[in-house]
Amino acid sequence: MSHTPGVRQARKQRTRQALLDAALDLLEGQSLSSLGLREVTRAVGVAPTAFYRHFRSVEDLGVALVEEALGSLHPMIRTTVSTTGDGEERIARAIELIAGHVDVYPAHVRFIARERHGGVRPVREAIHDQLARFTAEVGEALAKDPQSTDWSGDDLLMLAQLYVDQMLITASLFLEAPATDPAERERVSRIATRQLRLIGIGRRHWLDRHGPAGAPPTP
Template identity: 40%
Template sequence: MSETVPSRQAQKERTREAILAAALGLSHDHGFAQLSLRQVTRAAGVVPTAFYRHFDSMDEVGLALVEQSFTTLRGMIRDAQRNPDIVDNLIDASADVLVAAVKANREHFAFVARERLGGSATVRAAIQHELELFISELALFLARIPQLARWSGEDVKMVSGLFVRNMVYRAEQVVETPVGRPDLEEEIKRKARREMRMVVLGFKAWRSDA
């Protein structure tokens, strides 16, 4: 009996992951909003009744994929907070980390890039919510930078938003970059660094009461 319960739980988790993986893969060609439950269950190798043991609707699948995708971004921030090299070399390190993270999780970043402006309204709203959370988390990290010590919380969050919007744009470019083109990846990093430096140059001159 003690072996059966963990085995059933493991099988249940495998089924859930198979459904999510199938939806993620199919969304690449068709767009998530165009997918049907039957398409996903067929690709996952499960019957439709098994789907409803894990999700109430396709929108719930989309929300789970959004959560999976942003787990990577949240991990990037937490790793940065523990890494003194990133804190000391924020601009260069951020560009390197971003490109590496997108390459390692290309399908999830591609999903966010496709769905954040089109498709399911539920999924779009979830992506926007996650981006706002990401901006808030990054703002907590940026507040540790000495040049921002006297800034208001609103202004720190504003500059965090500038960084995040730049990262999203550059991440979408990495997604579209053909595999095996490090020259194009380096050009994306170069542009991202220049843009971030332009923002940072304004740190000293900015006053929150301006």
């Protein structure tokens, strides 16, 4: 069995990572469908042909970027949703976590937001798949919450989808808020907090009168 881990593969994955990083950088000002192969290799400092040793095409690189941007996010999602505490605390914690993630990985967040509906089909589908996984995981976590007793699986999934979409919208808003303007960040934070709060209220009263066509409110 291989006595050494291989200096070979280490070097390979190093330039591969360099290609991914350079691409992510270049994607700050354009979409993936306009990103050129040569543009990426030039930024890294390797020959254009070296690109093919790592990716079949730019689309391929895009799919790899989706993995990098979202693949490592699942544990964070799980711990966030399963955090204990008061509803308000959980909301604040979730938004804090989103803001922190945007601060640390702004390029990744921008990439996902941009290419989710972007012009490259395989990348769109990769993102869609990952988000579907997120939704399923959030749905499972919600199912374990005592607040979700008597909820149907369908309803849990539609709520999970609402949460996941809301997470993306909030992340995108943080991204657009300039890092130099803490007041704007605070504004985004406050709006997102209240939106989550409103959804939480709707969630608490979801099963309040679920009979067929009853009188308006039953306090």
